[in-house]
Amino acid sequence: MKLCRYGAPGEEKPGLIDADGNLRDLSPHVPDIAGNALSDEGLARLRGIDVNSLSIVQTKPRFGPCVGGTRKFMCIGLNYSDHAAETGADIPENPILFMKAISAIVGPNDDVVMPRGSTHTDWEVELGVVIGKPCKYVSEEDALDYVAGYCTINDVSERHFQAKISGQWTKGKSCDTFGPTGPWLVTRDEIEDVQNLDMWLDVNGKRMQTGNTNTMIFTVAQIISHLSQLFTLEPGDVISTGTPPGVGMGIKPEPVYLKEGDVMELEIAGLGKQRQTVKADA
Structure with missing residues (x-):
């Protein structure tokens, strides 16, 4: 479904x-x-x-985030081997976890609003995993049984806030509108192999990211199992599982960041497409 x-x-x-x-x-x-x-x-x-x-909705309404009641919005950093290489980072021994404020969650086609003072806002197409039932101390073998479904996420990031303002990555990840989610939650039975999904992201019609979940360092099952050893995952919790290469900060010789009026379009095979226009906060 x-x-x-x-x-x-x-x-x-x-x-x-x-x-x-x-x-x-x-x-x-x-x-x-x-x-x-x-x-x-x-x-x-x-x-x-x-x-x-079921009644057909005849209008063309706004799509909201594809899941409600989210209490934890978890993100895995540097989880694609080719993305780690473009940033010059070492391959992590365990999944790198950071949190994104749930107030960052918006619909898949809502505007992305750069906060005041932002000069390094970046894009990241990511596979989203939505938990369907309480999950604690689960094995890798059983981990996918706890998934309700999958979705497309844009893990928008302000790199200066993330890396240069002392503190956690959360500062650059949790700005309002920095978590477009959806358009659909595709139930797990419809995804034959979650570790073989193509994904892409364009900025102003130019292809910036092309990847596949087969280059993940830690699989979805490994991530769920690892997190469940630390705390309980609950229905509606969202895990954003990392991004492939092609982010703005990795462009050589000079990084490229978003500016007002830019348009991002992104898609993961079978999970639907997003489109956001970048606005500057007043």
């Missing part, structure tokens, strides 16, 4: 994308794409609905 949330910010309704690409209203059956709806039982109940009984 391709599940989504649509409508004005803070007023999103649950939806489903049918086989013909129509947006159908799920609100008579579930209050949100969140919580128990993400469990195996909740998803099975949604699969049992006759899709043709």
